[in-house]
Amino acid sequence: MGKITASREQLRPDPRYGSLLASKFINCLMEDGKKSVAQTVFYKAMDIVAKKVTETEPIEVFNRAVENVKPAVEVRSKRVGGAAYQVPMQVNRNRQQSLAIRWLLQAVREKKGRGTYEKLAEEIVAAYKREGAAVTKRDNVHRMADANKAFAHFAW
Numbered sequence: 001m002g003k004i005t006a007s008r009e010q011l012r013p014d015p016r017y018g019s020l021l022a023s024k025f026i027n028c029l030m031e032d033g034k035k036s037v038a039q040t041v042f043y044k045a046m047d048i049v050a051k052k053v054t055e056t057e058p059i060e061v062f063n064r065a066v067e068n069v070k071p072a073v074e075v076r077s078k079r080v081g082g083a084a085y086q087v088p089m090q091v092n093r094n095r096q097q098s099l100a101i102r103w104l105l106q107a108v109r110e111k112k113g114r115g116t117y118e119k120l121a122e123e124i125v126a127a128y129k130r131e132g133a134a135v136t137k138r139d140n141v142h143r144m145a146d147a148n149k150a151f152a153h154f155a156w
Contacts, residue, residue, distance in 0.1 A: 016043060017059040021066060021097070028101050029120075041117045048121035053128065065127035069100040069134045073145040078154050087154045088145035100134070107133035 014023040022042065030038035050058040075086040091099070104123055110133065111119045126132025 019059055025101055044117035045120035049124055052125050061128045065124045066100045068127050068130050069103055069138050070096040071138050071141045074141050075144045075148055085151040085154055086148045087151045088148050089155055103134040103137045
């Protein structure tokens with residue numbers, strides 16, 4: 001993992017859809033500063049998404065997919081008197097987006113075989129339908145938070 005910079009101020013909308021979210025996603029997808037490669041991968045994935053989900057614009061499918069992966073709560077470790085508790089906390093908007101993107105990409109990178117764009121398209125469609133690895137990850141985070149509701153009074 002390279003250093004992630006606060007690129008929100010200089011973020012340009014992506015050329016095809018004029019979407020900031022897509023642009024952010026492409027930046028996170030990019031490795032070794034190869035943006036054109038990342039863009040090609042993303043747009044190829046979107047073309048496949050367009051074929052799989054015909055009733056909605058592909059960028060809309062992508063936006064819904066990210067929405068479906070965003071966590072509302074997460075657990076954070078908090079030390080209280082020598083014991084570490086997992087305290088459920090609200091997740092702020094920026095972090096929700098970052099986590100959603102990170103989990104989608106993690107799900108894609110964990111799959112083996114086939115081109116990245118095929119795996120990406122598959123994961124986006126799955127997330128759009130509220131299934132797939134990234135959504136499972138979110139559900140697990142929600143479940144953890146639910147299980148540790150008893151410690152919510154330690155929230156700070």
